[in-house]
Amino acid sequence: MLILGIDTSCDDTSAAVVEDGGRIVSNIVSGQSDIHMKYGGIVPELASRRHIEMIVPVVEEALEKAGLPLTGLSAVAVCHGPGLIGSLLIGCSFAKALCYSAGIPLVAVNHLEGHILSPFLDARPPEFPFLSLIVSGGHTSLFVAEAAGRYREIGRTRDDAAGEAYDKVSKLLGLGYPGGPIIDRLAGDGDPASIDFPRAYLPGTLDFSFSGLKTAVLNFLRTQSGSAARGAAALPPATVSDVAASFQKAVVDVLVRKTEWAIKKMGIRSVAISGGVAANSELRRRMKEMAGDRGAEIFIPAVPLCTDNAAMIAAAGRHHLTEGDIAGPDLNPRAYLPL
Ligand code: KG4
Ligand code: ZN
DSSP states (O other), rough: OOEEEEOSSSEEEEEEETTTTTTEEEEEEEOOOOOOOOOOOOOOOHHHHHHHHHHHHHHHHHHHTTTOGGGGGGOOOOOOHHHHHHHHHHHHHHHHHHHHHHHOOEEEEEHHHHHGGGGGGGOOOOOOOOEEEESSSSSSSEEEEETTTEEEEEEESSSSSSSHHHHHHHHHTTTSSSSEEEEEEEHSSOOOSSSSSOOOOOSSSSSSSOHHHHHHHHHEEEEEEEETHHHGGSOOOOHHHHHHHHHHHHHHHHHHHHHHHHHHHHHHOOOEEESSSGGHHHHHHHHHHHHHHTTTTEEEOOOHHHOOOHHHHHHHOOOHHHHTOOOOOOOOSHHHOOO
16 A cells, blocks of 8 residues: 655645655655744745745655555645645645646645654554553644544643744744754753753643743843843853753753653653654653653654654554545645544
């Protein structure tokens, strides 16, 4: 079963061919950080325009690398939400037209389901049921994945997503977009114990909150001779690294502790972590350490499969196709789409 996946939910144009829901035949991701960098975040209108330019060459490249004609596909799986509505529209309209003209079935995939099932693209996938922590730019949620297509949310952020906090702190420091990889790198040179940023554990729940942490970073910068207005340029490089390391430790402490609580509460010892922040070196290290202490098994996709990619959409598309869950020409993207 060969499925072409398409994801244009945010600022990456991606197309991939995946065999039997797990073997990547090709996976092309065309990023846009060059356009959004100077604004310190994604400008939705610019993202949509770049998707229009890139969707045809990216899909062509994915098929070419797979050595496949369109007629060799079992289906096309497209992400129809959640995400930026203008961006989603490009992928959905393109996928509908492609399927209509080539007579191929179309399946619609929720972006979050793609992230949850991304560990199935690895050589050693988890078995159901497993806990799934999605940590990305748009979401921070804990799910119980009971079976393919059956996911129960047991915790979610009440305000900012973890990746959003990374991006906003990076912007405050004048470091650029996306903030996650930049802060991850700088944190390696800083002292994580140098600044005592707050951790919102929200005892008794599996929910998250990161907006207070972001405000604490802003308040700290205000105490540093007006650096909040001037960004990292006003701070000695050692202080920027210390802010990065201390902020990152606060985020990772919370994500690890709450995942540990979820393992205990749900009695499930298989944990998958996905989404862009799962690419974070410190989070990967600490989660593996915690899982070792708790006798749990941890599944974290390879770094390129943590951030947005169409291979995860194709992987998730397989079970929709198997179940006969086919989308029609009336498929519309949705910015808000609960799982
Ligand atoms: O999953 P993703 O590509 O898109 C969404 O669905 O949101 O996640 C993007 C987010 C961004 O906020 C980015 O800053 C963050 O993932 N990110 C990281 C790292 N790489 C990407 N955050 C922390 N450390 C990283 N190494
Ligand atoms: Zn994502």
